[in-house]
Amino acid sequence: MSESAKITMATAWLDGCSGCHMSFLDLDQRLIELAEKVDIVYSPIVDTKELPGDVDVGILEGAVSTEENLQVAKMFRERCKYLISLGDCAVSGNVPSMRNTFDLDEVFDRAFVETVQAQPGRPTESLPTLLRTVVPIHHVVNVDLFVQGCPPSADTIWYVLTELIAGRTPDPTQITRFGA
Template sequence: MSDPKITVATAWLDGCSGCHMSFLDMDERLVDLAQKLDIVYSPLVDTKVLPEQVDVGILEGSISSEGDLHHAKEFRKHCKLLISLGDCAITGNVPAMRNPFKLEAVLNRAYVETVDVQPQIPTVGVPALFRQVRPIHGVVEVDVFIPGCPPHADAIFYVLNELIEGRTPDPSKVTRFGA
């Protein structure tokens, strides 16, 4: 009988989803990984509910809104191990470029000053933005950090493979910030 598969959940918060694209860039190695892990929740699959217990959670993006905070807390609650994937998750990166400015000024610039038709700041169905963007470890405990913008597929594969093999990954062997 084969070993049980590791369950994995992924989500992107405030970011560009480039880290998930790097995940897909593992190409044919995804077929090998599929033999050893189950993606139980992700924008890459159709599942809409985070399971009660997940072995590995992977979050990309920063904490910019109530919605991001909710996702991060849910992942921390339901995932045995939590990975921050990419520079936005680790430092705030591009989304945090708005931090030096007043939130009202940022919203006004994006939704009023640069819009020709129906300029208005959205309020219905949109999570409330925080005044400051934070990295994921600024709101929940994170176990593994994989830097890069986006991280290379090789780095993601290395970390997942180490976890599958029951080893503690050291992403610094295969990564550096901004690359």
């Protein structure tokens, strides 16, 4: 990344709690400084509906657990020059991958039959197509940088972004760890 040119950035969350995006928003007043150097061209925190074809930095949070997650991860890898796996779910599968120990039929029965008091039964439409197992992002696409944390702190995200903007490769392991 070049310090003189404004870079483009896109973010998305896959299967997770969106806590990593909340940490991004916790940059608070630093968001104003960031906006001087970065154009957020796609994100759940902006109103853009289409991921552009050529993005400098892509940030994905969450694990890959559905066909839609898989397609988003592939699209980000295809369209982003540099891809960041943000947070423990993205890096390791974390909490979403806990369903991997269960058969999918058991998961659906537990969610829609066993724990429902009014009208138990599996929905017949509007359900995402679940993958057999939940996997971290790097199991389906190449990732350039892994940023651990649940969620990574705003300071960690700031460090990563400012290092990239300055043209340096950040080493987030110096300031964060799994679960921190």
